[in-house]
Amino acid sequence: MDIKKFVLENESGVRQNKRLYKVLDFVSITLFLLLLMLLLNLGDLFKLIPALEPYVGLSPDLPLLHIRYDTFILLAISLLITFIGLTVYRRYRSRIYKWFGAKPPKDENSFDIMERLHPELKDRLRTAYDNLDDNTVIAADLKQQVSKDIEGISKMELRDKKKVRSGAIAIAVVGILLLGIFFTGFASPIEPASEITKRIPRISMDRPDVDPDNNTTVNDSSSSVPVGTPPISEDPGIDIDVTLPPGSGFGPGEQLNESENKSFEPSKYYPPESLSSTHFYDTLPEGYADLIKDYFEKLAETS
Incomplete structure (x- = not known):
């Protein structure tokens, strides 16, 4: 098998897998935040904002679903929080792990993943790829042996099935809970706006x-x-x-x-x-x- 083609396909597969992991993380965290906000009834806080107060507790005419206007606002807030949080985490991941005294996970490339999955290719695949233009006897023999070893290896092996499975299960569980709330019209009895106005009367609306x-x-x-x-x-x-x-x-x-x-x-x-x-x-x-x-x-x- 062509070593160069094999490596390029693996690099493309690794980039696709990283995008998939990011999407799963983003969706699962966003839905979890939305579920948490609905259970805490944080949409009730919009009563303290005059421009949003008329929409609190009301819902558009959607068949079978009881999604309130304040739920859409909470969804937008969840999206924003998730985006900012993941961006900060990825940019300062090393510092965050260092603060907690832990070692950050290694950002593996296609060579690292393939050599971890197939120990017989350790150092040999990388060396063969770096010496593609070398026509010496040793380099030619190494490329021939590596070419035989990579026969039948699929780039799908680069995907972390455990990570994909856990992300999909998290999205499914939270999604089912949200659909149950939207179908039944469940509303949490918690009223944070009332609690705030009791503790801080100045925030209460003019009546x-x-x-x-x-x-x-x-x-x-x-x-x-x-x-x-x-x-x-x-x-x-x-x-x-x-x-x-x-x-x-x-x-x-x-x-x-x-x-x-x-x-x-x-x-x-x-x-x-x-x-x-x-x-x-x-x-x-x-x-x-x-x-x-x-x-x-x-x-x-x-x-």
């Missing part, structure tokens, strides 16, 4: 302030709608004037005139499911329900 005494929404910059404790007398037998003074109110005609001078700015896209508010306060101040109802009726008549 309407609630009066703890009346459970009503309080907003200093709101209109003249009474909230909280109304400044109206409760003495029985006294007529209360709830008519509005001239010029108060804001009719629809005035709103239309003012809106004509404003340019239309389309709102950002949000999933239809997120348009409903998750915070609704329908508790009115106790004892003033009829008064507030009458107030809004008068307001509607004068508008």
Whole structure:
């Protein structure tokens, strides 16, 4: 068999195998990180980011699968972490092993692997390849003997079957667990966002302030709608004037005139499911329900 052709084919096979190992490592680590993030429900942390909050817990319309929008973001984060981690490991592998007092694995080439698998070729294959242009009797005899020894050896022997098998099994196991989560719509009960807001209240999202005494929404910059404790007398037998003074109110005609001078700015896209508010306060101040109802009726008549 031609020694040069044999060596070149082996070098090509080694490069292909290294790419295969990298792909298996990348996919298995990425899927494992994604599974870990889903079990810890780290997508719940996106509630702390205003731009991502509307998508938390929602999912696109995919047949048979319940993959939430935050899962796609977690997948992107997993890909980024895996890429950075493997890049750093491969670049500083020697230093990392040295820090832990271990010896890094040797980066074998085709000669090293073939001579390890076939001890009879040790040093002989490399020497024969280096002396291909040497026509001396000794070199010719060595090349002839090595050519016979490499007959029937396949470049597939260069592949580390144990490494490929372990990587494939890891991907299969983690993939089955992820598919089970996506098919069943399983969601972890862990709520890291709530825990963070409890420990660090400043991180919590801005919500309407609630009066703890009346459970009503309080907003200093709101209109003249009474909230909280109304400044109206409760003495029985006294007529209360709830008519509005001239010029108060804001009719629809005035709103239309003012809106004509404003340019239309389309709102950002949000999933239809997120348009409903998750915070609704329908508790009115106790004892003033009829008064507030009458107030809004008068307001509607004068508008």
